Amino acid sequence: MPEIVDVVVVGSGIMGVCLAYELARRTLRVALLEAYALGSGTTGSGFAWLNATSKTESSEPYFRLNAEALRRYETLVLEHKAESLGIHSGGTLYWARNSEAQQVATLRRRAERLQVLGYPYTTVNAHEMEILEPSVRFRRVPNEDVEGLYAPADKWVEPLRLIRFLANYARNHNAAIKEYCPIESFHTDMQGRVSMVRAGGVEYATRSVVLAAGLQTSALIRLLTSNPQSLQSVPIKQIPGVLVDTAPQSAEGQMRRVLYPPDSGGLHFRPTASGGLLVGADDTDAIAHGESLDTKRLSDIGKSLLVRVSDWLPQLSLLETVKGMSTYLCMRPVPQDDHPIVGALPGVKGVYVAVTHSGLTLAPLLAHLLAEEIMLKQIPPQLADYRPDRFLQIPHTSK
Ligand SMILES: Cc1cc2nc3c(=O)[nH]c(=O)nc-3n(C[C@H](O)[C@H](O)[C@H](O)COP(=O)(O)OP(=O)(O)OC[C@H]3O[C@@H](n4cnc5c(N)ncnc54)[C@H](O)[C@@H]3O)c2cc1C
Structure with missing residues (x-):
């Protein structure tokens, strides 16, 4: 017998978990299906800066969406306390x-x-x-x-702590949270509406599915349908980033905020929950975009980032910090026009997508709005600019 649920959410990154949280608290029966462990996609490895200040040169509606997302975090903090959520204020x-x-x-x-x-x-x-x-x-x-x-008002967050908290909340509100449960197949009915999802040997009968699978969203759309418009409406770029995580620093070297020093390569760093530093830079991300990095090259990039940080942190013992550092490469799912893709997927009734860049910042708000849409069958005005079908519109040609 299939399990009967109102909504299947695919993917347990920040987007999928926020959706499970928002849907479960509206008393919908939710199954969150994750191919690996909770938060094992991009979410677990990003810089996790919650901000609107880096978007001042974006369009005004997009800036305002980010500012509203920061206010959504304030609401979460009022309800659940910052420590439980792993949210660090400090600006x-x-x-x-x-x-x-x-x-x-x-x-x-x-x-x-x-x-x-x-x-x-x-x-x-x-x-x-x-x-x-x-x-x-x-x-x-x-x-x-x-x-x-x-x-x-900017903040930073411990992504895995936030995800685990929200997933637990959803579980306590009757959501089924299934790890190591990759999607095997989707089924649609005679009207072209999604009717069943099979994952981990279990069938879930449902009338709504949300694809929140980050970089794998296109692969899931291919599994779901051969309609070219469905695939065309979710164009995603893969943009690499390099981050360095260090062992805990001495007590007098501790900081509280996200820092952007005067560095022509866009160096930025922040504290971590364990008392270390997390460091990235726009110019090293650009290197990762242009060449494939082996372990040695990655480690050299990590060292060079720490040398740059040491200009601003006199307490930093470079020798010790380099020994305890880990440098890693991770991939951002970024919609083709850099703006979120959230809403009904053209071509298959009952299927929604939710993919965005700046997902740590935006997901709680986008998930809140999409949950409203799924419940009320009305598109919230804040999502109007970010619909998947915008990529299907034929550009006007000037005569
Ligand atoms: C270097 C770097 C720095 C960043 N810095 C910031 C920042 O400072 N602030 C910010 O807001 N954002 C930042 N981001 C972006 C942010 O991390 C992402 O936007 C966000 O994590 C995307 O979350 P997601 O849930 O959409 O995707 P993911 O976290 O990738 O989650 C998708 C999940 O779907 C699962 N999945 C895939 N296929 C299947 C399947 N077939 N069946 C079941 N499950 C499946 C995956 O296993 C994965 O767990 C950064 C990203 C990077 C790489």
Whole structure:
């Protein structure tokens, strides 16, 4: 006998788990099916910075979606407490050297945009930055003129802790959370509506399926249907990133925030829950995009990132930190136009997709909105720009 559920969610990254949480709390019967362990896809290995401040140059609706997502996190924190969710407030601190005109212009432009968009921030001087992060050396030389921007609403999160908490909540609200349970097949009825999902030898009878499988979403669509429009409506790029995770630092070297120092390669770092550092940079991500990296090359990139960080953290013992570091390559699922793809999949009734970049930031809000849509059969206005069928529209040609 098949198990009867209202919704099958495929994938237990941040997107799938947030959906299971949102659907289960609305008393729908949910089965969350994951091919491996909870959070074993991209979610477990990203930088996990919850922010809107890096999106000031994106479209205004997309910036506002991210800002609203941060407010959604505030709601989660009020309901469940930050410690249980693994959410760390503390904000983001960007700074620039006044001798570098380009850096200062970028910092001020970000501040202007945040002002216009109504996102909380303050400009800070060197002394104020030193109070915020006493272990950081903000000036390279004594009395160097620097200026900073502090955005207190940004946060960072421990992804696996968040996922486990939300999955447990869903389980306690009657959701079936199945790990090591890859999808074997989908079945549709005579009307072209999804009717059954088979996974791990079990059949789930359902009238709604959400594909939240990150990079594997296209493969699942191929398993579901041969309709070319279905596949065409979920174009996903695979964008690599390199991160370095270090062993715990000494107590006096501890920080609290996400830091963006004046580094032309987009260096960024933050503390980890175990007291170490997590480090990435835009220029090393670009290297990973351009060449395939063997273990030695990856480790060299990791060391070079830590050398750059040591410019700003005088307490950092490079020798010790390099010994305890782990450098890894991970892949981001990024929709072709960089914006979320959330909503009904063209071609198969009852199937929805939810794939996005910045998923740690956006998933709680996107899942909340998609759960509303599934319940009420109405598209929330915030999702109107992000429908899968936008990729099917034929561009107007000028005569
Ligand atoms: C280097 C890097 C840095 C990042 N930094 C940030 C950041 O600072 N802030 C931010 O917001 N975002 C960041 N991101 C992006 C963010 O991590 C992703 O957007 C997010 O994790 C995607 O989550 P997801 O649930 O869509 O996908 P995933 O986490 O990949 O989850 C998909 C799940 O589906 C499962 N699955 C696949 N196929 C099947 C199948 N056939 N059957 C069952 N299950 C299946 C997979 O096993 C996987 O667990 C970063 C990403 C990277 C790589």
